[in-house]
Amino acid sequence: MFADRRDAGMQLAQQLAPYRGRQAVVLGVPRGGVIVAQELAHALDGDMDVVLAHKLGSPSHPELAIGAVAENGALFLNEEIIRSLDVDEKYIQQQRDRRMAEIRHRAELFRRYLPRVPLVGTIVIITDDGVATGATTQAAIRATRLERPDILIGALPVGPEDTIIQLAQETDEMICLRSPPLFTAVGQFYEHFEPVADEDVLRVLQQEQLRRS
Numbered sequence: 001m002f003a004d005r006r007d008a009g010m011q012l013a014q015q016l017a018p019y020r021g022r023q024a025v026v027l028g029v030p031r032g033g034v035i036v037a038q039e040l041a042h043a044l045d046g047d048m049d050v051v052l053a054h055k056l057g058s059p060s061h062p063e064l065a066i067g068a069v070a071e072n073g074a075l076f077l078n079e080e081i082i083r084s085l086d087v088d089e090k091y092i093q094q095q096r097d098r099r100m101a102e103i104r105h106r107a108e109l110f111r112r113y114l115p116r117v118p119l120v121g122t123i124v125i126i127t128d129d130g131v132a133t134g135a136t137t138q139a140a141i142r143a144t145r146l147e148r149p150d151i152l153i154g155a156l157p158v159g160p161e162d163t164i165i166q167l168a169q170e171t172d173e174m175i176c177l178r179s180p181p182l183f184t185a186v187g188q189f190y191e192h193f194e195p196v197a198d199e200d201v202l203r204v205l206q207q208e209q210l211r212r213s
Contacts, residue, residue: 009039
């Protein structure tokens with residue numbers, strides 16, 4: 001069990017100690033991943049930023065991801081699930097438009113406090129408080145790859161083994177602290193897993209803005 005998201009960030013930092021002092025950029029997936037990212041960035045003496053992506057839920061089971069869309073508009077689809085559920089193109093486009101509107105709203109809100117960190121030629125670490133299907137994290141990783149970092153690392157507290165293996169194929173290095181055989185939800189591996197609101201994310205970004213200045 002992790003005590004909370006900050007504890008998860010500190011434990012990840014222990015595994016990523018070789019990157020301390022190498023000006024790594026830690027990207028957190030909002031909302032919970034931002035708390036992990038802040039702790040990790042401080043421990044590694046690196047910069048912190050957010051990476052915005054949103055999963056596309058299936059028509060009958062919104063929690064089941066048929067794909068995801070990233071802040072730059074890139075769309076990533078799970079064709080196997082789409083075929084098995086017979087999801088039509090109109091539904092996918094509607095989901096994409098809806099999620100992009102949410103991403104644009106968050107980007108406008110978040111970037112007001114913390115401008116984007118250039119990623120070209122840097123060491124980038126993408127983190128969240130955990131993954132289930134991994135669709136959102138995969139979209140975040142692929143979108144970040146387009147910005148041409150030197151090294152792209154995935155760092156996760158917990159996730160099912162098949163998802164972690166899939167994400168590892170998208171990164172140069174993957175660290176996952178827990179990959180239990182019985183996985184129901186990310187929250188089951190935390191003693192404290194309170195919801196994180198946009199206001200909490202903004203508070204973190206304001207703190208990082210002061211840290212940069």
